[in-house]
Amino acid sequence: MGDPGRAYVHGYHEREEERLLDQAGTLVDLLHHDTRYPEGALVLEAGCGVGAQTVTLATNSPRARFLSVDISEASVAAARRRVADAGLVNVELRQADILAEPFPAATFDHVFVCFVLEHLAEPARALEALKRMLRPGGTITVIEGDHGTTTFHPDSATAHEAIDALVTLQARGGGDATIGRRLYPLLVDAGFAAVRVSPRMVYVDDSRPDLVQGFTRATFTAMIAGVRDEALEAGLLSAERFDQGIRDLERTAEGGGVFCYTFFKGTGEVAS
Ligand SMILES: C[S@@+](CC[C@H](N)C(=O)[O-])C[C@H]1O[C@@H](n2cnc3c(N)ncnc32)[C@H](O)[C@@H]1O
Numbered sequence: 001m002g003d004p005g006r007a008y009v010h011g012y013h014e015r016e017e018e019r020l021l022d023q024a025g026t027l028v029d030l031l032h033h034d035t036r037y038p039e040g041a042l043v044l045e046a047g048c049g050v051g052a053q054t055v056t057l058a059t060n061s062p063r064a065r066f067l068s069v070d071i072s073e074a075s076v077a078a079a080r081r082r083v084a085d086a087g088l089v090n091v092e093l094r095q096a097d098i099l100a101e102p103f104p105a106a107t108f109d110h111v112f113v114c115f116v117l118e119h120l121a122e123p124a125r126a127l128e129a130l131k132r133m134l135r136p137g138g139t140i141t142v143i144e145g146d147h148g149t150t151t152f153h154p155d156s157a158t159a160h161e162a163i164d165a166l167v168t169l170q171a172r173g174g175g176d177a178t179i180g181r182r183l184y185p186l187l188v189d190a191g192f193a194a195v196r197v198s199p200r201m202v203y204v205d206d207s208r209p210d211l212v213q214g215f216t217r218a219t220f221t222a223m224i225a226g227v228r229d230e231a232l233e234a235g236l237l238s239a240e241r242f243d244q245g246i247r248d249l250e251r252t253a254e255g256g257g258v259f260c261y262t263f264f265k266g267t268g269e270v271a272s
Helices: 014-032 054-060 073-085 123-132 157-172 179-189 209-225 228-233 239-251
Strands: 042-046 065-070 091-095 108-114 134-144 151-153 193-205 258-269
Touching: 014 054, 014 193, 014 209, 014 258, 042 054, 042 123, 054 065, 054 073, 054 091, 065 073, 073 091, 108 123, 123 134, 123 179, 134 179, 157 209, 157 228, 157 239, 179 193, 179 258, 193 209, 209 239, 209 258, 228 239
Parallel strands: 042 065, 042 108, 065 091, 108 134
Antiparallel strands: 134 258, 151 258, 193 258
């Protein structure tokens, strides 16, 4: 199957690939420190994209086996190159649509999903499909963002308007850029047991130059800037206002600026 094109609000171009890698590199400890899979476990990574999380997952759990899939052939090819460059031998990559339940029931010991549900019109259906592919006693780990948690100094109504433009575009495409706050009910309603969700806040000020560059600039502001053409085409705000919003976001990455964003990480089990 080819790329789903506009269905994915951030697109599949090269700059987006770099952005996903910057994001993953910057957030490794915050998002991955408590995810380790045991020897021999078979893990489905659903929606692996260009492999930004795959390398961390497979490096942190070298004795587990990963089957990482994405609906985009091009992303799978990029992920395959990254995994090979990292010298990892415990990852297999395949093109697959998770909604089509491409593997038999109870195939996997664990499922890992990161930044995928926010793009789906039917996240509940995806979770139910993933649950059926998990064995009894298996676990799911889901990580999602929530753009509604964004706060910064200096504050700017214009910057919030630019962020809201992305939230609106994603909603029009069937997704939900504020899905993080819904992880708990989504996992419970899909029938997972022992559901736990923890907020993971990224706090950035200029005493943390890695995060200023890797998160505020190269991840978040780049993501908002990436929807400029679409936001203007949709008439959500004027070019002047959008560009001012981006400048105001950039200002939060300069001296005395502060930027905060919260991710949500949820886990659940399939009752045995
Ligand atoms: C924002 S990217 C996240 C990629 C990766 N998990 C990461 O954290 O960098 C979302 C990915 O989900 C994939 N995706 C969307 N719908 C899918 C589906 N039904 N089955 C498999 N992958 C899907 C997209 O192709 C895209 O690569």
